[in-house]
Amino acid sequence: MLPTSTDVLVVGAGPTGLTAALALARRGAEVTVVDRLERPPVTSRAAVVHAYTLEELDRIGAAAPLIARGLRSPGFTVRDRDRVLLTVPFRTLPSRHAYALMVSQSVTEEVLTGELAALGVTVLRPYQVTGLAVDAAGATVAFAGGATVRARYLVGADGMRSLVREQAGIGFSGPATGAESFALADVRVTSALPRDQVALFLARSGPLVWAPLPDGVVRLVAAVDEAPADPDAGYFQALLDERGPARRPDRVTEVLWSSRFRLHHRIADTFRAGPVLLAGDAGHVHSPAGGQGMNLGIVDAVDLGSTLADVLAGGPETLLDGYAARRRPMAEEVVGFADRLTRLATLPPSRRPARNLLFRLISVLPPARHRVALRLSGLDQRPRGARPAAHP
Known part of the structure; x- marks a missing residue:
């Protein structure tokens, strides 16, 4: 049952909302989490948790249980069919988490929900936001069925179609046209590809991400002209035949x-x-190339939860302006990075030799390769002079 009031109301129980709530609950703040779905989804888009995200999750005691459920990937490859254009090793990252953790978003949500439950916070479902009124002392949120909740602060973590963002009158800027279409699946395949490395296949028709998960599962994500409503094995087999390995082709089983x-x-x-x-997809959406979306949202959430806890403990309201000032430029940078990766994947044939040469040059230059690893891992976001959090 919904409370009539709370210090912080978090709308959305995806990884971002759950992380923000956990950061607050660890500090003893009163937090309520609601979601419009009757039960958590068992399918999800995100499949990788990067090193910097794990460092941030360490701060709220959530990294260790998540790592126990995932597969550690030591590197990332960029390929053009059978040609490896670039190998990016993670083993040399300046982090205790010198790897990418391959784990389904649904497992990430399950772990975060469990950590919250251990602190006495449960996700309240299903509650759909229908209205929002804001005044100098907080926000009143209306829900379908007539219930209302009064909150000192409201966190919109309700995704790219965020009702919280819309009700608050916050614009969502971007191209008016050109929405990208993606097909994704968890599959079992017979494959000669390494079962501990993510591969990004570049093709004229669009990128294909091949990402191993625990228990022999592989996550496939492909940019396509128009994905069918229910892409089947034949559809993903055709994508692999067109974009994946050629000499020893994958077979979807x-x-x-x-x-x-x-x-x-x-x-x-x-x-x-x-x-x-706002945090997560309510504040920024972009191509899944590079696996940055959920990671950026989780880092948003740790920052926001910690900042809100400081304010609730007596800190100045201007700390919240600092949160917004930090996170929006970071979102702009990540959106641009994902866009550049997508454009590199879809270059016309005449420009692909130059692109491939660039990747080969990066591959043989350790400093350049290291910079790419830092960028993919998110460690380039670490504040200058900051040290990784100690294990809680």
Whole structure:
């Protein structure tokens, strides 16, 4: 049952909302989490948790249980069919988490939900936001069925179609046209590819991400002209035949689940409007190339949860302006990075030799390779002079 009031109301129980709530609960703040879905989804887009994200999760005691459920990947490869254009090793990263953790988003949500439950916070479902009124002392949120909740602060972590963002009147800027279409699935395949490395296949028709998960599962994500409503094994086999290994082709033996999605590259005009704060996909959406989306949202959430806890403990409201000032430029940089990766994947044939030469040059230059690893891992976001958090 919904409370009538709370210090912080978090709308959205995906990785971002759960992380923000956990950061607050660890500090003893009163936090309520609601979600519009009756039960958590068992399928999800994100499949990688990068090193810097794990460092941030260390700060709220959530990294260790998540690592126990995932597969550690020591590197990332960029390929053009059978040609390895670039290998990016993670073993030399300046982090205790010198790897990428391969784990389904649904498992990430399960772990975060469990950590919250251990602190006495449960996700309240299903509650759909229908209205929002803001004043100098906080926000009043209305829900379908007539219930209302009064909150000192409201966190919109309700995804790219965020009702919190819309109700708060925050713009969501981006191209008016050109939404990208993606097909994705968890599959079982016979494959000669390494079972501990993510591969990004570059093709004229679009990129294909091949990402290993625990228990022999492989996550496939492909940019396509128009994905079918229910892409089947034959559809993903055709994508692998067109974009994947040629000499020793993959063979799809089972599709565990599949889906499609469309998205624009968009960023919220601001991450704060009075007591309303945005994080994750409510504030930024972009191509999944590079596996940055959920990671950026989780880092948003640790920052926001910690900042809100400081304010609730007596810190100045201007700390929240600092959160917005830090996170929006970071979102702009990540959106641009994902866009550049997508454009590199879809270059016309006449420009692909120059692109491939660039990747080969990076591959043989350790400093350049290291910079790419830092960028993919998110460690380039670490504040200058900051040290990784100690294990809690």
